[in-house]
Amino acid sequence: MSLPTLVRIFESHRAPNPRRVSIFLAEKRVEVERVEVDIMAGEHFADAHRKKAGSHHVPVAELSDGSFLTETVAICRYVEALHPEPNLMGADAKETAVIEMWQRRMEFSVLQNIAFVARHTIPAMQALEHEQVPEWGRACASRMEEALKGLDERLRESPFIAGARFTIADITAWVALDFMRVLRRGPPDGCEALLEWHDRVKARPSATV
Amino acid sequence: MSLPTLVRIFESHRAPNPRRVSIFLAEKRVEVERVEVDIMAGEHFADAHRKKAGSHHVPVAELSDGSFLTETVAICRYVEALHPEPNLMGADAKETAVIEMWQRRMEFSVLQNIAFVARHTIPAMQALEHEQVPEWGRACASRMEEALKGLDERLRESPFIAGARFTIADITAWVALDFMRVLRRGPPDGCEALLEWHDRVKARPSATV
Numbered sequence: 214m215s216l217p218t219l220v221r222i223f224e225s226h227r228a229p230n231p232r233r234v235s236i237f238l239a240e241k242r243v244e245v246e247r248v249e250v251d252i253m254a255g256e257h258f259a260d261a262h263r264k265k266a267g268s269h270h271v272p273v274a275e276l277s278d279g280s281f282l283t284e285t286v287a288i289c290r291y292v293e294a295l296h297p298e299p300n301l302m303g304a305d306a307k308e309t310a311v312i313e314m315w316q317r318r319m320e321f322s323v324l325q326n327i328a329f330v331a332r333h334t335i336p337a338m339q340a341l342e343h344e345q346v347p348e349w350g351r352a353c354a355s356r357m358e359e360a361l362k363g364l365d366e367r368l369r370e371s372p373f374i375a376g377a378r379f380t381i382a383d384i385t386a387w388v389a390l391d392f393m394r395v396l397r398r399g400p401p402d403g404c405e406a407l408l409e410w411h412d413r414v415k416a417r418p419s420a421t422v
Numbered sequence: 423m424s425l426p427t428l429v430r431i432f433e434s435h436r437a438p439n440p441r442r443v444s445i446f447l448a449e450k451r452v453e454v455e456r457v458e459v460d461i462m463a464g465e466h467f468a469d470a471h472r473k474k475a476g477s478h479h480v481p482v483a484e485l486s487d488g489s490f491l492t493e494t495v496a497i498c499r500y501v502e503a504l505h506p507e508p509n510l511m512g513a514d515a516k517e518t519a520v521i522e523m524w525q526r527r528m529e530f531s532v533l534q535n536i537a538f539v540a541r542h543t544i545p546a547m548q549a550l551e552h553e554q555v556p557e558w559g560r561a562c563a564s565r566m567e568e569a570l571k572g573l574d575e576r577l578r579e580s581p582f583i584a585g586a587r588f589t590i591a592d593i594t595a596w597v598a599l600d601f602m603r604v605l606r607r608g609p610p611d612g613c614e615a616l617l618e619w620h621d622r623v624k625a626r627p628s629a630t631v
Contacts (some may be wrong), residue, residue, distance in 0.1 A: 216515055241579065266529065276516075287522035294515030306425055306503030307485075313496035318477065343565065349558035 221246035239419035322360035324389035448628035476535035533598035
């Protein structure tokens, strides 16, 4: 079975989703051409981007068979198939399911709430939304705090989010926490296990991308 | 490699995510014990549920090794590994990535927007939210319309959402559309391809679960 290879990534390098793919590739030691899409100028809404990607999102992966792949986790899963080591998404079916469970918890509880707070309360992020709803941003702030406390609880019992080793779940949570910088705030007080994990992940070479 | 089997599913059978798993299992012709969790009475927030599942969500899958798995798509991927046929999530790495791409588009654009509209504009759904934000529900109504028009466009060029055959992406979109009943509205006018697909999916035996 010959799989199409990865040709290039269209991204907006400071945005959380493209960063997840970049860190995933760095962990795999895969280097690939990058094309920057200026999302603050709305380039992702342009017909040229939408026609190519079939979506107005970044990142987009261009494959050697001329097709394009969107959706961060779909791109990561494809990269995992092309470059199985180091394993980041599970070595057998049970582990794959457990990692996906934690990855999705990080996505829906941690990353999405942080993103909603940012996109609905920071005026400059209006460019990314059809309509900002500040009431929603404020409601998500308390959901975000709860999610971070829950993550701290998890990290009191496990060295990494999905278990004994670093996986895509850690990448999602790390990028989410790093993105909190735009909110000029950190995790709630008392989240020592979360901060300790954060420092360990930050020390990895992939965290500098 | 001997994988733990599926023992039972904790669910709230009318809610969209448990329905996705039920339809997935019906397509696989897998029968399993069901335990109903009354989410309108808040049973999913009770300590007993949270301790078992590690999350306050449904569905939860109990496995024969005594562990529990949450997150709809993680459960489906595990069921796919236990029961590979009929294939619903991809037969090779490229197809798996394309199906995951479409599945996630359906989840984030179609299902999530419909769920936000319902949970933030229907008073009885207050029980499911920490805080209803009606402004958010209204903003998501236009996102929902855009998403359904986009899905109609896709279905003008493809018999099923991810390509030539029925997959998990169709399950997510079908459950989402069916859930629109609580909003007492359907897709925007002119979505003929979407309605035609809807009727074809509705005719499958799995759609009756």
